[in-house]
Amino acid sequence: AKSDGRNRWARFDPERNARDMTRYTLSANLLPGLERGEFRVEYQPIVGLADSRVHGVEALVRWAHPTLGLLSPDQFIDLAEETGSIVPLGRHVLNEACARGAEWHAAHPDAGLFISVNLAVRQAHDAGLVADVTRALKDTGLPPHLLQLELTESALLGPAGRPVEAISALAEMGIRIAVDDFGTGYSNLSYLPRLPLHTLKLAGTFIDGLRNPATGADPIVSSLITLAHALGLAVTAEGVETPAQADRLRASACDTVQGWLYARPAAWDEITDLFGRALPP
Ligand code: C2E
Ligand code: CA
Ligand code: CA
Numbered sequence: 001a002k003s004d005g006r007n008r009w010a011r012f013d014p015e016r017n018a019r020d021m022t023r024y025t026l027s028a029n030l031l032p033g034l035e036r037g038e039f040r041v042e043y044q045p046i047v048g049l050a051d052s053r054v055h056g057v058e059a060l061v062r063w064a065h066p067t068l069g070l071l072s073p074d075q076f077i078d079l080a081e082e083t084g085s086i087v088p089l090g091r092h093v094l095n096e097a098c099a100r101g102a103e104w105h106a107a108h109p110d111a112g113l114f115i116s117v118n119l120a121v122r123q124a125h126d127a128g129l130v131a132d133v134t135r136a137l138k139d140t141g142l143p144p145h146l147l148q149l150e151l152t153e154s155a156l157l158g159p160a161g162r163p164v165e166a167i168s169a170l171a172e173m174g175i176r177i178a179v180d181d182f183g184t185g186y187s188n189l190s191y192l193p194r195l196p197l198h199t200l201k202l203a204g205t206f207i208d209g210l211r212n213p214a215t216g217a218d219p220i221v222s223s224l225i226t227l228a229h230a231l232g233l234a235v236t237a238e239g240v241e242t243p244a245q246a247d248r249l250r251a252s253a254c255d256t257v258q259g260w261l262y263a264r265p266a267a268w269d270e271i272t273d274l275f276g277r278a279l280p281p
Helices: 014-035 077-083 086-107 129-140 165-172 204-209 217-230 243-251 268-274
Strands: 039-048 054-065 069-071 114-118 147-151 176-182 199-202 234-237
Touching: 014 054, 014 077, 014 086, 039 086, 039 268, 054 086, 077 086, 086 114, 086 129, 114 176, 129 147, 129 165, 165 176, 199 217, 204 217, 217 234, 217 243
Parallel strands: 054 114, 114 147, 147 176, 176 199, 199 234
Antiparallel strands: 039 054, 054 069
């Protein structure tokens, strides 16, 4: 039992206990599962608003768990962060994604299709990060300018808001750095010009609001896009689900979009036929 102050001992809660058991089992199975090849990577197209073509893809990990079925990252990424397994897991995703990207680039050298990979806070602070990324590029042959790394504000900035050093090293290699879920973390934007950024990814929560004019999301979204462009950064909007949202983003000069309106995340072989042609709508 746990002390909760007022009652001194919290009552045994069977539901909470089951939840903790699942979390415990999952975290104990992360590394063995990785060794058994249970983690697979899906890809979601990132589409240009001006040309309706796929410019890149974001790699999104899934866990095909032998008894619990297909698990989404929300069910295990934070566990992997807590236990440190995110480092080898993230390395696996990076290697897979770079291999796909390199294969495509070799067959379609003029396509310029980029691969975007998420980095967790723990990975950003891992001493082996630059070496891992360098090796992934070298082993697969993916040119650095076709790799984008997505980090949240809390992964880009260390203690006292100082930019994490590895980020500059990666940017100097020619890798694109994107701020993931931009606008949901720090309210202080002064870090923006101090980081070698390429892209801001506007969180789906902003794009949600575009559905309903009463939320007042329009002026926020268009101002964030203007701000990004003034800083020389590209903007990707996430979670685009309706044609109306895409229209408004296009009217605000947003560069690229990602969302169910265009394509859901899917296995690599299921999305390659979307490459190189204009997507509806
Ligand atoms: P994220 O990086 O913000 O990724 C976007 C999420 O939005 C993905 O969820 C994607 O499937 C979902 N999504 C895409 N289009 C739409 C849409 O139109 N509407 C809605 N409602 N959702 C949409 P997913 O795949 O479940 O991933 C969740 C989060 O898990 C990601 O959020 C990312 O933070 C994390 N994640 C996924 N893969 C990795 C990974 O390999 N490494 C790390 N560190 N984190 C990962
Ligand atoms: Ca992301
Ligand atoms: Ca995001």
